[in-house]
Every structure is written in structure tokens, then in C-alpha cells.
Amino acid sequence: AAGVIQSPRHLIKEKRETATLKCYPIPRHDTVYWYQQGPGQDPQFLISFYEKMQSDKGSIPDRFSAQQFSDYHSELNMSSLELGDSALYFCASSQPGTGYEKLFFGSGTQLSVL
Amino acid sequence: RKEVEQDPGPFNVPEGATVAFNCTYSNSASQSFFWYRQDCRKEPKLLMSVYSSGNEDGRFTAQLNRASQYISLLIRDSKLSDSATYLCVVTGTSGSARQLTFGSGTQLTVLP
Numbered sequence: 001a002a003g004v005i006q007s008p009r010h011l012i013k014e015k016r017e018t019a020t021l022k023c024y025p026i027p028r029h030d031t032v033y034w035y036q037q038g039p040g041q042d043p044q045f046l047i048s049f050y051e052k053m054q055s056d057k058g059s060i061p062d063r064f065s066a067q068q069f070s071d072y073h074s075e076l077n078m079s080s081l082e083l084g085d086s087a088l089y090f091c092a093s094s095q096p097g098t099g100y101e102k103l104f105f106g107s108g109t110q111l112s113v114l
Numbered sequence: 115r116k117e118v119e120q121d122p123g124p125f126n127v128p129e130g131a132t133v134a135f136n137c138t139y140s141n142s143a144s145q146s147f148f149w150y151r152q153d154c155r156k157e158p159k160l161l162m163s164v165y166s167s168g169n170e171d172g173r174f175t176a177q178l179n180r181a182s183q184y185i186s187l188l189i190r191d192s193k194l195s196d197s198a199t200y201l202c203v204v205t206g207t208s209g210s211a212r213q214l215t216f217g218s219g220t221q222l223t224v225l226p
Binding site: 033041042043044045088090102103104105106107108110 | 148155156157158159160163201214215216217218219
């Protein structure tokens with residue numbers, strides 16, 4: 001079965017650079033979520049999109065922005081990168097209506113800011 | 115205080131042991147509850163949903179006590195492959211059913 005696809009798997013950037021992370025949800029899933037997981041931390045919700053509109057916003061810095069496109073894929077844009085942005089970034093998708101809002105996660109993008 | 119709190123562990127148990135994890139949540143309006151497992155540096159994967167009536171999936175049993183705002187996961191006959199971090203996850207704690215709030219996880223190591 002198709003899963004959530006994230007790219008790239010690994011990304012190395014320097015401070016003050018920009019980065020773009022991509023997420024392709026499971027087909028027919030119309031909701032995308034972005035999470036940030038620092039070393040030894042639990043995943044922190046950043047932002048979500050439903051039907052290409054932002055549905056919820058969590059602890060996403062102003063330096064970050066995201067959008068969901070017409071094909072439902074989503075991109076997380078990160079600017080003025082800081083050392084503290086180094087983390088594993090997960091994208092997840094869900095198909096509302098299942099009754100329990102189950103999320104399916106991608107394998108994540110490991111971002112390292114040097 | 116975190117919205118979702120878990121016993122951090124680590125739990126080191128021998129193969130075949132029974133182990134139980136606990137989780138409490140602070141918002142009584144929380145709507146849905148799950149257990150996820152996460153292997154080191156991998157994505158969280160849904161283990162099971164948690165229902166008020168309790169539910170069982172093979173060696174795994176989950177319980178929800180809404181009155182006490184408490185969730186549990188019981189693993190019987192532990193296998194080496196059960197070694198992972200188990201995340202308690204709750205929805206609806208921030209006023210939206212579309213956000214999941216994760217606990218910090220309980221680390222389990224099953225020893226041969």
C-alpha cells in the first residue's frame with residue numbers, strides 16, 4: 001500500500017540558509033500535518049492543512065511557512081535557519097471520517113543545521 | 115504541566131514478561147486516544163486506538179478511564195521486537211480534533 005512520502009530524507013544546511021521539505025500524502029488523504037521532533041523529544045505539532053487550506057497552527061516559528069497544493073502534496077519552507085531547527089521533521093496524512101483521526105506518518109526528513 | 119504525561123521509563127524487561135505503561139491527560143474534553151510506537155529515528159506508527167470499553171489486539175491491551183483521565187497499555191509475553199518507544203497520543207486537547215498531542219514516550223527494552 002502507498003505510504004506518505006517525504007523528501008529529502010536528509011538535508012544539511014548552514015545557519016541563515018533556507019530549506020524546503022516536501023510531503024506527498026497517501027492517495028485520497030486530504031489532510032496533511034507537519035511535526036518537528038528534536039533529539040530525545042516528542043513530536044511537536046507545527047501546522048496542518050485540510051483541502052489545501054490551513055486548518056490548524058501549532059508551534060511553528062514565523063520563519064517557517066507551509067502550503068498544500070492542488071495535488072494535496074505539501075511543502076514546508078524554512079528560512080533563516082538556526083542551529084535549534086536541527087530535528088526530524090515528519091509529515092503525516094489522514095482521511096477524516098475514519099472516526100478516530102488516525103495519522104499515517106512519513107519516514108521523516110532529518111534536517112541538520114551547521 | 116504537559117497536556118499528556120507518560121511514565122518515561124526506561125523499562126527493561128525479560129522476554130516473555132508482561133509490562134504495563136500508563137498515561138494521563140489533562141483536558142477532560144479530549145476526544146480520541148491512541149498508542150503509537152516509534153523505533154529509534156523512525157516515524158511513529160499507530161499501534162492501536164483506545165476505547166472506553168477497552169480493546170485488545172493480540173498481546174496488546176489498551177484501556178481508557180475517562181473519569182480518571184488515564185490510559186494504559188499492557189503488553190503480554192514480550193518479544194525482542196517490542197523494544198521501542200511507546201507514545202501515548204490524545205486528540206482534541208487544543209480545541210481541535212485535527213491536532214494530536216503526544217506524550218514524551220515510554221522506552222521499552224525487551225532483553226533476551
